[in-house]
Amino acid sequence: MQNIDLAIVIPTLNEQHYIGSLLDSIAKQTVQPKEIVVIDAYSKDKTVEEAKKRRIKLPQLKVYQIPKSTISRQRNFGVSKTKQEHILFLDADMFFSDSETLKTYYEEVLKTKPEIASAFNVPAGHYWKDKVFFTAMNILFFLSRPIWPMTTAMNIYIKREVFEKIGGFDENIRVGEDFELVQRCSKRGYKFFFLDQPRLHTSPRRFEKEGRTKFALKMIKASLQTLLFGYRNITVEYEFGKFDSSQNKSHKT
DSSP: OEEEEEEEEEEESSOTTTHHHHHHHHHTOSEEEEEEEEEEOOOSSSHHHHHHHTTTTOTTEEEEEOOOSOHHHHHHHHHHTOOOSEEEEEOTTEEOSSTTHHHHHHHHHHHHOOSEEEEEEEESSOOHHHHHHHHHHHHHHHHHTTTSOOOOTTEEEEEHHHHHHHTSSOTTOSSOHHHHHHHHHHHTTOOEEEEEEEEEEEOOHHHHHHOHHHHHHHHHHHHHHHHHHOGGGOOOOOOOSOOOTTOOOOEEO
16 A cells, blocks of 8 residues: 555544544545644543554554644644655544545645645535535635635645744634634745545534534634734634643653
8 A cells, every 4th residue: 555745633622423433534545644643632532542543554643642722733733743745634523535535635736736725625414504504615715715815724735844934823823723824825925725626524513513504603703803803813712622721741642
């Protein structure tokens, strides 16, 4: 099996019901990333245990734990533990729907040579409202690229050289750190665009928990606050798991 020059970085917090599915789908790929790093913010559930179970199938998998600060901190820490030229950030509730997904993603990157890119996301399941929501989101992202480039960190590809030159994700941003990264890259002249293929699947759990209309309104509010006050002054809350502040160590497990 071919090992490709790619590091996959996955931040987690209380993701025991999802991280296993993502890692299992990576293990089934016809090409394998040379590095996979899970950075956990001291989950209270069995996230770490579920990840470590997959080391038999994924010997290149490393699992670290650091105190929860911002998800940007986890992603930056993960990159610091890798060496590959190409970096792919994935959310823990993503998964590859077939065994050729990663190969297609990597081949598109090599063919189009972006400095930063993203594939379009589609929902897991068949609920029509989720399909409409994701389709609208993908269209919005695509059309806004020349004016206000943005994408979500459900999946973001970036070249290591670019990531290091711009200083990675802004660790002081609680919401919209993915949008800000893309816009910072674009302002510095780095090429960003959406890959034609593949489509990556993700759980619609946040829409189900918060309500689709409520979630959409929250994102609109956050975007308006960003335009008016900047990313560091967004008041909209975006929950990322739960955290026990008594845990204050940092180590590889």
